[in-house]
Amino acid sequence: MLTLIETNNLCKKYGKAVCVNALNLRVPEGAVYGFLGPNGAGKSTTLKMLLGLTRPTCGEIIVFGRPVTEKERIRLLRDVGSLIESPSYYGHLTGEENLRIVQTLRDRPAREIGEVLALVRLSQAKDQQVSQYSLGMKQRLGLAAALLGYPKLLVLDEPTNGLDPAGIQEMRELIRSLPARYGMTVVVSSHLLSEIDQMATDVGIIANGSLVFQDELHRLHERSAHHIALRTGNNVLAAELLGQEGVPCRAAEEYLILPPVEDGTLGQCSTLLCRRGIPVLRIEERQKSLEDIFLDLTGGTVSL
Amino acid sequence: MMTALRMEIWKSRRRWLWLICAALLAVELLWIFWAFHHPGEQDRQKGWLYLLYNMPLLNGVLFPVIGGTLASRVADVEHKGNTLKLLETLQTEARLFHAKLLLGMLYLLTIVVLQIVMILGMGVFYGFYGRPVLLDYVQYALFLFTACFAVYAFQLVLSMTVKNQVVPLCIGLAGSFIALLLMFLPYPLPRLLCGPYGFFGALSLVYMKDWNRDTRIFQLVRIPTPWGSFAVLLVWMVVIYLVGRIVLHRKEL
Numbered sequence: 059m060l061t062l063i064e065t066n067n068l069c070k071k072y073g074k075a076v077c078v079n080a081l082n083l084r085v086p087e088g089a090v091y092g093f094l095g096p097n098g099a100g101k102s103t104t105l106k107m108l109l110g111l112t113r114p115t116c117g118e119i120i121v122f123g124r125p126v127t128e129k130e131r132i133r134l135l136r137d138v139g140s141l142i143e144s145p146s147y148y149g150h151l152t153g154e155e156n157l158r159i160v161q162t163l164r165d166r167p168a169r170e171i172g173e174v175l176a177l178v179r180l181s182q183a184k185d186q187q188v189s190q191y192s193l194g195m196k197q198r199l200g201l202a203a204a205l206l207g208y209p210k211l212l213v214l215d216e217p218t219n220g221l222d223p224a225g226i227q228e229m230r231e232l233i234r235s236l237p238a239r240y241g242m243t244v245v246v247s248s249h250l251l252s253e254i255d256q257m258a259t260d261v262g263i264i265a266n267g268s269l270v271f272q273d274e275l276h277r278l279h280e281r282s283a284h285h286i287a288l289r290t291g292n293n294v295l296a297a298e299l300l301g302q303e304g305v306p307c308r309a310a311e312e313y314l315i316l317p318p319v320e321d322g323t324l325g326q327c328s329t330l331l332c333r334r335g336i337p338v339l340r341i342e343e344r345q346k347s348l349e350d351i352f353l354d355l356t357g358g359t360v361s362l
Numbered sequence: 363m364m365t366a367l368r369m370e371i372w373k374s375r376r377r378w379l380w381l382i383c384a385a386l387l388a389v390e391l392l393w394i395f396w397a398f399h400h401p402g403e404q405d406r407q408k409g410w411l412y413l414l415y416n417m418p419l420l421n422g423v424l425f426p427v428i429g430g431t432l433a434s435r436v437a438d439v440e441h442k443g444n445t446l447k448l449l450e451t452l453q454t455e456a457r458l459f460h461a462k463l464l465l466g467m468l469y470l471l472t473i474v475v476l477q478i479v480m481i482l483g484m485g486v487f488y489g490f491y492g493r494p495v496l497l498d499y500v501q502y503a504l505f506l507f508t509a510c511f512a513v514y515a516f517q518l519v520l521s522m523t524v525k526n527q528v529v530p531l532c533i534g535l536a537g538s539f540i541a542l543l544l545m546f547l548p549y550p551l552p553r554l555l556c557g558p559y560g561f562f563g564a565l566s567l568v569y570m571k572d573w574n575r576d577t578r579i580f581q582l583v584r585i586p587t588p589w590g591s592f593a594v595l596l597v598w599m600v601v602i603y604l605v606g607r608i609v610l611h612r613k614e615l
Contacts, residue, residue: 109451111615135451146437146448150376159369163452188443203448 060087060123062211062243063108066339068117070103070267077103079267081117085260086246088237092275096356100267101247102143105215108142108245121211132361135165137148139209139219145200150190153180153199156188157206164207172201176230193220201229213322214246218253230257251352265356286316286324291337299334300327313342366453366461374438374465379432383473388429388478395482404579406612409490411582414502415483415568420478421506422541422562427512430521430534432469436462437521447615455610457524466514474507478606498567501587505565508592510556512599513537523613554594558602564591 063085070078078100085091089125095101108114108119110131117208119126127328130302147156157171175181183191188199197220204212217233218226234257236242248254254261261278263271271278288307290296293314300307300314305327307314319327397403397416405412439519440446443611449458478499485494513534518529544556545563565588573580 106447106615109447111447111450113614123399132454138451140448140451142447144444146445147375148445149443151373154373155375160370160448160452162365162369162372165365199396267462288525 061085062087062122063091063099064120065104066106066118066120068104068107068119069115070100071115076267078125081264081267081269082272083262083269084093084114084272085243087243088241088244089260090233090237090244090258092254092261093245093264094254094352095247095264097249099249099264099356101249101264102215104139104264105142105213105245105247106278109135109138109142111142115193126189137210138213139204139207139211140213140215141197141200141204142213142215142282144219144292145196145198145199146195146203147188147191150187151340151355152187153191153195153202156199157203157327159184160203160206166207170206170208174205177205178202179228179297194222194225197221198225198229200230208240208242210242212242212244214244216248217246218250233257251348255348263352263355270355278348278351281351282348284318284343284345286318287289287313287340287342288316288338289313289340290331291339294333295334296336299330299336303327303330313340319342363457363464366457367464370436370465371468372383373484374436377435377439378442379435379469380472382428383469383476385474386424388472389424390417390477391480392454394418394480395465398488406489406491408582409485409488410492410494411499411568411584414498415566415570416584417477417481417502418506418546418562418566419542421510422545423538425510425562425603426513426517426537426541426559427531430509430517430531431515432466432525432528433517434521434534436465436529437518438517440522441525441527450615455613456507456607459518459606459610462518462522463515464543467511468520470507470514472538473510474503477506479504492579495584498584503566505567505592508595508599509561509565511559512561512595512602515599515602515606516558519609521604522606523609530575535555554591556596558598561591561595563593577589 061084063083065081067082068078068081069076071323081104092103093104103112107114108121110126121135124130124134126134153175154171157174161168161171162341174183175184178201180195180198180202183195189198190201197217201214201217204214214233218229221229230253233246236244246257259277261271261273261275262269266356288296293309293312293315296311297307297314305316305319305323307316328341364549412525482494517530518536520533535556540556541559541562544560554560567584567587569583569585571581571583576588
């Protein structure tokens, strides 16, 4: 599969503070790439560097197989739609007038304005001045501007900000449908794992400016393996006995962690421990949630 | 480039930019009415030169504020709606800067033409003696337009760079005081060095002499065209343009 965005050792420093550190992104064509990270991890800075709005301190960015240089930037960005941080708009103009600017600068047919307005459900409010729009409507107008020209690549930075739950779901479904409907590749950043989990096919996790995970989303799910947690009256002796029976286990706090064994095996273990006078206090089936994995990967010191 | 300019004109809808220009012309018109409310023989005789002497003074005081306001209105639309991060994915920052300069140029050209029409109209209305010297008024228009454009370009760079528009507007206001003060200085050098503000006076084509405090009689003399000062102004414009390009290019969003 073709890689649409590739960065090699991408860095951004502000003075001595390292904002993005040796980032090697790989965004495959046709993917919805979830760019996930806690607040301040460097997501927006990375996306701005991809669009040439911020200059990298070092490293290389390759989009559509071509390096993004000062000279090539605008030509490459003809096929890229973007919505970075808060939506961009002219409050004194109507929604349609706002889109007319993007349509003209992109040199696209005027009919596309109506199409993208319908896509984001803003047709009714197209003649209203944007200063009177709610935050959610402004966000949808920003998405409409990004969609104008049906670009090959869509870069969306926290696109669900300011939307109500219904709007979030609608936006999510729209983003998910874009690769199939228009052949787009979407890079969507968020600090909410659940959001990325519901719409991405691929995921990159950034923490403190470094990429800590990058792969297809199901690979992240694979990390959430089941295990059995067992608490006894004497964990040390119990671990020794279970080991002799061929059930490997390791101690974790007040529990013994066992692999996901069959019910029958677990029953035998329990009986064995009781016979040897070791009381079984608690047996739990555990699964690592995506949140746990995310927190493990990002150091767990930041809020989601 | 024309597309970018068309978009700037489009963006200026409902921004009432023409009102700023109209305000400048209205104040100047009121001043002419006040200055000539009872025109005497001397006023009619010297009318054409008198206007050529006074209008640069008036422009020097008013224009830094008007130019600052115009530039601020043109630049502020981008700050208010965070549109630079969208626009700079569609066009280079240089193209945007050029389009905004051209938009200002259109408004300034309109101001200059209307001011000349206003002056000529008032001269006819008050029955000034003789005919205006066409070449003088052509040179006046050229100098006024260039000085206005230099101030506008300087203010535009400030307004594009600084988000808080109070800063460039205060600088414009200070420029207006600077322009006024510099006109009282007998030496031309400070006028040429204090940014683009001092050129309204420095490019005046008429000089007042032999002013009598008691009789209030004075002489107005057409001085040689100050091409040297004009050349310095052109250098200032190049400097402002280059600094603007560099500053806007380096600016990260």
